[in-house]
Amino acid sequence: LGAGILIAEIQQASDTTFRLFDWNRPGPDGKPRPLHIDQGLEAVNFTLGPAEPLRIASTKENEPTVLVECDEFVLARQTVSSACSVSQPRRFCIVSVLEGSVTLEGDPSGGPLQKGQSALLPAALGPVEVSPEERATLILAMCPV
Numbered sequence: 220l221g222a223g224i225l226i227a228e229i230q231q232a233s234d235t236t237f238r239l240f241d242w243n244r245p246g247p248d249g250k251p252r253p254l255h256i257d258q259g260l261e262a263v264n265f266t267l268g269p270a271e272p273l274r275i276a277s278t279k280e281n282e283p284t285v286l287v288e289c290d291e292f293v294l295a296r297q298t299v300s301s302a303c304s305v306s307q308p309r310r311f312c313i314v315s316v317l318e319g320s321v322t323l324e325g326d327p328s329g330g331p332l333q334k335g336q337s338a339l340l341p342a343a344l345g346p347v348e349v350s351p352e353e354r355a356t357l358i359l360a361m362c363p364v
Contacts, residue, residue, distance in 0.1 A: 225317070229292050229360050237262060283359055295359045304346040310362045312340045312347075319355030324348040 237259035238252060246252040273286060275296060281303040283295035297305065299321065305314055314323070315337040322331045323338060324347050331352060332338055340347050349357070 227294060227315070227358055227360070229294060231291055288363065290363065293359075293361045293363050295361075297357045297359055298354065299349055299351045299357065300354045302348055302350040305340070305349050305357065305359060307361060307364065308345055309342055310364060311342045313360040314338050314340060314349070315358040315360070317356040317358055319351055319353055321349040321351045321355050321357070324350075 237255040239254060239256060239259045241252050241254065244252065275284065275286070280298055280300045283297040285293060285295045287294040305312060314332065316332050316334050318334060320331040320333045
């Protein structure tokens with residue numbers, strides 16, 4: 220995709236895959252996997268584009284900023300500089316570390332969650348405290364309430 224580009228791919232469970240290109244990777248049988256060019260193009264809504272890059276203004280420390288909110292999910296960014304709470308009551312939260320590292324309250328691994336790592340916080344936990352070693356940036360993915 221290019222240097223400096225980060226993509227957060229949020230998905231719903233589905234048995235449908237439209238493979239437009241597969242980077243020449245072989246399938247389990249060693250042969251190229253099938254492509255689905257026609258089906259993929261049929262699923263595209265060309266009237267919605269072009270998509271512009273999302274520019275995020277500086278956000279308030281320790282509070283999430285919603286980036287995307289739709290019927291299927293909510294995606295937020297949170298910069299943490301001191302211990303604070305993440306996640307919401309009654310919904311799970313996937314925490315992904317973009318910069319820095321954080322320790323999650325009650326994490327059985329005992330180690331910090333590092334840049335590039337993610338953790339699923341089940342809804343039954345309720346809010347969970349995160350403590351950054353220094354300033355950290357998180358992406359939070361949740362179901363809408």
